[in-house]
Amino acid sequence: MSEIIRRDPRREWIARNRLHPDHASVLAEIGGVQVASEWLGPNGVVRKNPRAIGFIGPSGVKRIDRSGLQQGGQATATTTAARESRRTVTIDQPAFLVAVVPDLTGGRLSNHDKDLLGLARRVADADVEQPGAVVAILFGEHKGEGDGELKKQALGEAGIDRVVHLDDELYAGFAPEARLAVLSAVEREMTPRFWLLPDSPLGGADLGRRLALRLGERAATGVWQIEADDEAPLGWQCTARGAAGSLDIQRPLPRVALALAECAEPVDETRHAAEPLSLVDEIPTILSRIEDLGQVAVDPAGVALAEAEFILSGGNGVKQWDAFHHAAKVLGATEGASRVAVDDGFMARDRQVGATGTWVTARVYMAVGISGAIQHLQGIQRCDKVVAINLDPGCDIIKRADLAVIGDSTQILAALVAMVEQQRGGQRDAA
Amino acid sequence: MQPEQQQKQQKQGIDVTVLVSIGRHPITGRARRAEQDARGLELALAMEAELPGSRINVLHAGSQDVDSEVALRSYLGMATGVGMGLESMTLLEQPDGSDAILPLVEHLAATSPQLVITGARAERGEGSGLLPYALAEHLGWPLVNSLASIEKVENGVVTLLQALPRGQRRRLKVRLPAIISVDEAAPAARQSAFGPARRATFSVSPTASDADSELAQWHLSPARKRPKRLKIIKSASARDRFKAAASKAEGKGGQVLTDVTPEQGAEAIYKLLKEEDVLR
Structure with a gap:
């Protein structure tokens, strides 16, 4: 095909002539499916048809949207585009691991969990050259929206790279000892650089403190802010609430941290892989001295x-x-x-x-x-x-x-x- | 179990140690009895009334000065009458800013109570709420957090009600000896009487303890107000941003059932309630 653009002066003339019987069909031909509002004129000048701009609004009045997005009919397309605008990130060779144990209340990631995962991402992605991976340890059933692929997607969109999922009767209810055994096994096998848990009464506060003592770490509790600091042993400084919320404690971020809600922005630009992992070693069964008799009916x-x-x-x-x-x-x-x-x-x-x-x-x-x-x-x-x-x-x-x-x-x-x-x-x- | 034996055990009761700390009034900042620890002591006193013959030992590790003595005495004023077991409390004396965990562990290991009750977190200092967990880890005893009430104690097993968020309760059975921590869900503490508080005595035992060097290095300041999170709309066009700011909050396209029989409608609702697991 030659590079020369062939013009049809007659068609252009019809396009300009609103009263011509073929006007609508010619406009449609020039502008694809929709009526064209702009086209290149015979002298290389852009011609506009102001009557083709806009759309008929819900109350029968013509509306013009000058934001650059065309027409009401396409609105759904833009929202799907927004959903697909997340960048897919896969971290194959992580430099280190950040372990997160979300509460997973009612089988879903709560807002607190999502904030915490945002914090974990901040820690993991601090060095762009050598990003870390976020490992989530989930106890109990995960009831994310949809199933199969979609479920994995919900975890990936929260910023999780790897998932260790333990859906067993053993971990249901109040089972701190059994859960702690799993976390100890994760510690032995993967040795994450950080352990992040929600400081929430839904279970994270209890489990996190137990874990910290088991690992022999002095956990930071009530963390609500972190910032990079080269002088700190692990490279981060944190601000934590202390003394029943009346003090701010600034200290180097330890290996185990329990963070408050809104400690960071949840992940909203990337989608991560959420690859399932399984533990190699058998988790030792522990004879618990605490027996859960189940929830009591409350009036x-x-x-x-x-x-x-x-x-x-x-x-x-x-x-x-x-x-x-x-x-x-x-x-x-x-x-x-x-x-x-x-x-x-x-x-x-x-x-x-x-x-x-x-x-x-x-x-x-x-x-x-x-x-x-x-x-x-x-x-x-x-x-x-x-x-x-x-x-x-x-x-x-x-x-x-x-x-x-x-x-x-x-x-x-x-x-x-x-x-x-x-x-x-x-x-x-x-x- | 034979009834006589049962009665015997009922008479025996159990040894309870209540760990108390010095609280801080949220507005004036003055020393007072700590809210959660007082609730713990209240729980122990209620249990003593249920289980006659139980012995309550109140334990505190810290320095002894004028302010702290007033605060500590207000715990002792919570029980009146002869033989209620609160004529005195044990004070493990140590200088300010030293680590309380090891002396407490040693004391508990030596006296070996069957039940240790403590508040969930301190109102002064670090206040991380790690102490009950540290004691449990060192002593190797089971720990239950967020206690609402003690139901019964028999055969070395205690039945408890644990408070869950949203006003729910969970029943647990724990083998003694055990540590239980108490927060706002437990019954509120009774008033403290001035006279018995004045008459009570301290049995002070000085302890050798290490200074908490890590805490000394941290920077402590009065709590700043946390910034309120802004609703961030990430969008290229002004129209979307305006719509997000001006429009009412809408559901993400909920399901609407029109022209259905009541049974079909009820069926759909029932399915959702089952899915959310709120029907018990």
Whole structure:
């Protein structure tokens, strides 16, 4: 093919002539699928068609987006592009290892865990020439979004290079001795340069202190900041909270550190390999002197609303309050309410969820007949999963909810209660 | 087990050592009884009421001066009446800034109590919460953290309730001797009475201890306020940044079920609750 660009003056003329019957088709031909808004004119000048710019917005009004991104229809493409913009990093020959033991509450990496992995990445990637690898030791089932490849991806996106996953009955519940045996085995086989654990009451604080004493290290606890320092033995200086949060202690970062939440930014630019590793040696079984008899049933009404795990919240749409209370009892949920329900006297003031009531942190928040005023949505900002039962499919809580069921709340709750009771009854018969 | 034998053991009770430290009032900074240690002592006193014949020994390692004596005496004022076992406490005297772990280990190994109760962390100094773990590691005893209550003690096995986050409780059985640490989940401590606190005595035993040289090298300063994390939107275009700043928080495309029967809706909710493991 010759390099000369052949022009078709007639076609260009039609493109300029809005009134020509072939105008639309010619424009489409020039600009590919979409109507072209810019093309090279006959004299080498860029021609623009201002009428082809923009798109028809949701209310039927033409909108022009001058941010460089074209048109509403392509918005989804840009978000997927953002997701794929993570750089894939594979570290085959790590110079050293940084071991992290996340809490993995409810089978997922918590925000605290992600911050901690961000910290681990900072330590591992300090020297670009010789990067270290982050090894995560996971106890119990991992329930990341999706399964198979996607699960691995969730770990990789948190910044994990290698995974030692121990999904065994032995490590469930309160089993510090068994978990410590695994960490000791990891220490023997891999000798990581740093051990990072979350300083959280979910288990990290306990396990980390045990590990530090087993390794004979004086752990830094409550670490919230680290900075590179050549004079320190391991190259890092850390700032840690001491004396019940009233002191800042600056000290060289030891091998074992327990870090607070928000100690670093979570990883958001790279995706790591998350290759599974397994331990070579057999882990010695230890006769534990602590026997776990399992969790005790706690009266959900007695749990403070701010720290309840599962909240059943009722609003203006709830008509039969007796049925609502019964449902909360059967499901074992702590009761909450919206402001309307409290004002109307159906629920106590201390049960109110939202900006003027309690800011809740539940893992599952079930909103029944609540439309989702902004104050209420603020109050449930930190909830993981929101389930909404509502008659109106257009209300705000539906947009926030992970699962929304449109229908009559009384009937749906009754059906749910029947289902749970039936399931429990079946289990009791089997036992 | 025979009933008589059981009664005998009930009468015998067990030896409990409560480790106490000197607290710091969060606002004035004055010496006081430490919150968590006082809760630990409260727990021991409650257990003594359940299990008559138990002996409580209060132990502290540190220097003896005017301030600390007032703070330590307020622990002793927590029990009144004759024979409650709090007429005195053991004080392992050592200079300020020395390591308390080794003297405590030696003392505990020598007196060998069956149960050691301690607060989770100190309110002064490093306050790392490592001490109970260090004692457990040195003595080789099992340790349970974050205790809510002691249910019963029999046959050298103690049944405990451990506090979990979100108001949950876990029941554990631990073979004695054991160390248990107490934090905010345990019942609040009772008031301290002034008279018994004044009358109580100290049995002081000086100990040879090493200075904590590592702590001396660290730089300690009053806690700075931690910077609040900003919501960082990494995006090339101003439009995306504006949208992120101005729009309401939205779920990441939740599932919406319309036109379903109540049973189908309930089924979907039930599945989610099962998945999240909140149904017990």
